[in-house]
Amino acid sequence: MIRNFFILILVAAFATIFASLFLNYGSSETLTPLATYYAENGAAEVGAPNLVTSIVVTYRGFDTLGEVTILFVVASVIGFFLKKTKHNNEEPAKRESSEIIVTASKVLVPIIIVLGIYVFINGHLTPGGGFQGGSIVATAFIMLLMANPAFEINHRIVHAVESISGIGFVLMGVFGLLLAGGFLDNRFLPLGTFGNIFSAGAIPVIYSLIGLKVGSEMSNILSNFQAVQNEKM
Amino acid sequence: MNLIIVIVLCLLIVAMAVTAIMHKKLTISVLAAGVVSLLASVLYLLLAAPDVAMTEAAIGSGLSTIIFFYVLNKIRNVK
Numbered sequence A: 001m002i003r004n005f006f007i008l009i010l011v012a013a014f015a016t017i018f019a020s021l022f023l024n025y026g027s028s029e030t031l032t033p034l035a036t037y038y039a040e041n042g043a044a045e046v047g048a049p050n051l052v053t054s055i056v057v058t059y060r061g062f063d064t065l066g067e068v069t070i071l072f073v074v075a076s077v078i079g080f081f082l083k084k085t086k087h088n089n090e091e092p093a094k095r096e097s098s099e100i101i102v103t104a105s106k107v108l109v110p111i112i113i114v115l116g117i118y119v120f121i122n123g124h125l126t127p128g129g130g131f132q133g134g135s136i137v138a139t140a141f142i143m144l145l146m147a148n149p150a151f152e153i154n155h156r157i158v159h160a161v162e163s164i165s166g167i168g169f170v171l172m173g174v175f176g177l178l179l180a181g182g183f184l185d186n187r188f189l190p191l192g193t194f195g196n197i198f199s200a201g202a203i204p205v206i207y208s209l210i211g212l213k214v215g216s217e218m219s220n221i222l223s224n225f226q227a228v229q230n231e232k233m
Numbered sequence B: 001m002n003l004i005i006v007i008v009l010c011l012l013i014v015a016m017a018v019t020a021i022m023h024k025k026l027t028i029s030v031l032a033a034g035v036v037s038l039l040a041s042v043l044y045l046l047l048a049a050p051d052v053a054m055t056e057a058a059i060g061s062g063l064s065t066i067i068f069f070y071v072l073n074k075i076r077n078v079k
Helices: A002-023 A033-046 A051-059 A061-081 A099-121 A130-147 A155-179 A203-227 B002-022 B026-046 B050-078
Strands: none
Touching (some): A051 A203, A061 A155, A061 A203, A099 A130, A130 A203, A130 B050, A203 B050, B002 B026, B026 B050
């Protein structure tokens, strides 16, 4: 009885909050001062046609560094808890994958990987960027795993790629601090022609590093999940 | 026209979310949760946020669904 009463009070409280939000909603006609600044000066200062990328990588570069760090911590915690024990890893896969998936993975995996690399290299020109491209690469890895459950990635290569790209990302930020205006400033490399692939200073480099880091971390998480599947608890 | 599509998508998202909560089979629930993300990514695309749409499609409906299935498989082995 008293429990239902509390639930009722909670629902009523949420109803009032959402009702006031809904009734006071008005679509804003003008940009806020910060958004106006980005819209007017972003393209000239950073040199990237995709304004979202110029905000994510340069103006709010610290946030991106934090997100990459969070992902790294998650990947390492998962790797710590889902450790593969050595004594029962010879158990074979329970059944064969279907013919359709095996054939489709042969055709699709290279295409998906190329798409992912395209997305993070062109992050400053077209929608997308490091995080999106990296997770697309990881979906190609899922497809490989589904086609062949016994497939194992080379952990040494993945760890090397992940560490090198993480260090490279921070180094790019430090170069920006030393040679240009501040941490993660992209202007220590020439801005180039607006709209070309080699333009916008260090953004393509930084986003490629983020893409490699995110892709290898996601693949690592998935391979950890796959490794403990046949294990008895 | 655009508004109609947005409203239909929103209704579908709510229907899929209710399916995810109410359905008795956990497999269907996980798939429904993936479909919610997929529809949400289409919605983001219509609302002119392609960057967010790509993230939602790749992570929300791809990777997290797979991870849910891995965990489901693991739990089932214990039972």
